[in-house]
Amino acid sequence: METDTRIKLLLLDFDGTLVDTRRANTLAYVATLREAGYPLTEAEYEAHYFGMRCDEFLTRLGVADAAERERLRLEKIARYPAFFDTVRLNRPLWEFCRQFRAGGGRVWIVSTGSRDNIDNVMRHVGIGGPDTPDGACPEGRVDGILSGADVARSKPAPDCFLEAMRREGCSPRETLVFEDSPVGIEAARRSGASYFVVNL
Numbered sequence: 325m326e327t328d329t330r331i332k333l334l335l336l337d338f339d340g341t342l343v344d345t346r347r348a349n350t351l352a353y354v355a356t357l358r359e360a361g362y363p364l365t366e367a368e369y370e371a372h373y374f375g376m377r378c379d380e381f382l383t384r385l386g387v388a389d390a391a392e393r394e395r396l397r398l399e400k401i402a403r404y405p406a407f408f409d410t411v412r413l414n415r416p417l418w419e420f421c422r423q424f425r426a427g428g429g430r431v432w433i434v435s436t437g438s439r440d441n442i443d444n445v446m447r448h449v450g451i452g453g454p455d456t457p458d459g460a461c462p463e464g465r466v467d468g469i470l471s472g473a474d475v476a477r478s479k480p481a482p483d484c485f486l487e488a489m490r491r492e493g494c495s496p497r498e499t500l501v502f503e504d505s506p507v508g509i510e511a512a513r514r515s516g517a518s519y520f521v522v523n524l
Contacts, residue, residue: 333494334424335485335517336466338435338442339375340504342414344524345445346374348407353381356400362387375479375505377436377472401440405448413449413463414524417502422464432468432488434501436478436508439471468492480510485517 339345350366353373357364362385373381378400382393421431435442446452452461453469468491475483489499496516503509504522512519 329497331500331518332429332498333489333492333500334421334429334431335434335488335499335501335512336417336421336431337501337503337505337508337522338433338445339437340524341502341508341522342417342433343445343449344412344414346370346524347410348404348445349374351407351410352400352404356396356403357385360396360399375436375507377478378438380478397438401438401444404441405444408445408448411445411448412524413451414522417522418451418463421466425464425467430467430492430494432470432492433466434470434484434488436472436484439469439473442469442471478507479505480507480514482511482515485511485515489515489517 336342339349350369353369354364354366364385373384376384378397379393382396387393387396425431433442447460450461450463452465454465454467456465468488470484470488472478475487477483485499485501489496499517501512501515501517501519502522503512503519504524509519509521
């Protein structure tokens, strides 16, 4: 007897997949760290650190003090909107998601990024979360958001994707993941779900 394996859940990485935030993220980090005395070029950040959780990135950069890492994280969040003129929504992917939701499917953002950063960019591009008032999300909404703080192990561990599936009551066979970074693609593979690799 055949079972129904229709895709019911789309899980979207945020930075670099649903929204092109690479340059905005890079510029915000470079400006924040330069002011704090940590030299970092755009090329170095993009080549070695893009896609990492902030705390892991700053630790690898050599910021040993946890309080200093938190101060830099908050400073980067505060600077981030100044670079939103470089942010672009992945419209083909987003239109696919809107049609998928209109047909009864569910769509979640699953990111290692901070929730504050995700919320700020979503407001900028006009996308809402499950609790956003209708007038505040002219481009539509997602059904859920998982950020880096919502799971203990970040990508490439599959925990974030598995947690979103658990919350929606969906199996990996019913889930499709969209990712761009090597760590995210590995997390998607480990989750057991099918996945698409996005190149913005």
